[in-house]
Amino acid sequence: MVEKLSDEETALLQAVACWLSEEMHSHLGSLSPAPDLLHDLAQSNYEISCSALERVGLLASEGHYWRVLEPNKNQPTLGNSYKRCDLDHLLDGLACHSHYVNNLYQHQEAVTPTRHALREVCVSLAACGYMEATSKRTFEWTDDFGPWLVRHGAWDLDEFEPASQEEVNEALATIPAQSREWLSGSLCRHKPDFVRCFFAQWIDGKWEEREWRHAPSDDWDLSLAAGLYAQLHSQ
Incomplete structure (x- = not known):
C-alpha cells in the first residue's frame, strides 16, 4: 500500500x-x-x-x-x-x-x-x-x-458479487487452520465483524499472523470476502 x-x-x-x-x-x-x-x-x-x-x-x-x-x-x-x-x-x-x-x-x-x-x-x-x-x-x-460502509453495517457484504470458487480456495489454503476455525466461528458470523477480522490480517493478498490492521483500506477485496463468508458460514 x-x-x-x-x-x-x-x-x-x-x-x-x-x-x-x-x-x-x-x-x-x-x-x-x-x-x-x-x-x-x-x-x-x-x-x-x-x-x-x-x-x-x-x-x-x-x-x-x-x-x-x-x-x-x-x-x-x-x-x-x-x-x-x-x-x-x-x-x-x-x-x-x-x-x-x-x-x-x-x-x-x-x-x-x-x-x-x-x-x-x-x-x-x-x-x-x-x-x-x-x-x-x-x-x-x-x-x-465499500470497505468502510460494509465494516460499519451501512452496506451488506452480500451486495458484492462473490469471488470465484478457485479464488476462495486459494485464499483458504494460505490461512492457518486455527485462524480458519476462528473466522468460521460465532464471533465472525456478523458480516461487519467478519470483514474486520479477515482484513485485519489479510494484507497484500496473504495472511499475516503477526499483524493486525484496525481500519479499512482501499485494498479490501470485498468480492473475496463475500466468497469466503459464504463458504465459511454456509451451515
Whole structure:
C-alpha cells in the first residue's frame, strides 16, 4: 500500500478531520467537565472518531477523556506529514459516525449536505472516487468506499458479487487452520465483524499472523470476502 498521500487525499484528510472535530465538539462538548476535554461516552462512533483525531494531532488521550489540542474547532491547524493509514482511520470515524448524522444515515440514498463542512467532505470524497457528484448539490457513495460502509453495517457484504470458487480456495489454503476455525466461528458470523477480522490480517493478498490492521483500506477485496463468508458460514 502507498503510504504517501496524494494531493486529493491530503485535501480529504483535512476536510474529514475538520468535520469530525466539529462533530465531536458539537455532540460531546456540553457533557464535558471543561472546554478542552471531551468524553467519548464509550460509544463506538465517538471512540473511533476521537482516536482518529488523535492520530492527526487534534486530540490527546488523557485518562477517561480526550484533551483538545487545537482550540479552533472549525478551522484546526493540520500539518503535512500524515500517511495513508491516518486517512484510513479518519474515514473509519466518518463511516461509523455517519449513522448519527441526518444528511448521511440513509446510506442507500443520495447525500445532500446542508452544512459547509460536510459539503467539503463530500467534494473531497468525490475527488478521491469514494463519492460521485450527481448534481451541484447531491452526491452518491461509490463501491470504492465499500470497505468502510460494509465494516460499519451501512452496506451488506452480500451486495458484492462473490469471488470465484478457485479464488476462495486459494485464499483458504494460505490461512492457518486455527485462524480458519476462528473466522468460521460465532464471533465472525456478523458480516461487519467478519470483514474486520479477515482484513485485519489479510494484507497484500496473504495472511499475516503477526499483524493486525484496525481500519479499512482501499485494498479490501470485498468480492473475496463475500466468497469466503459464504463458504465459511454456509451451515
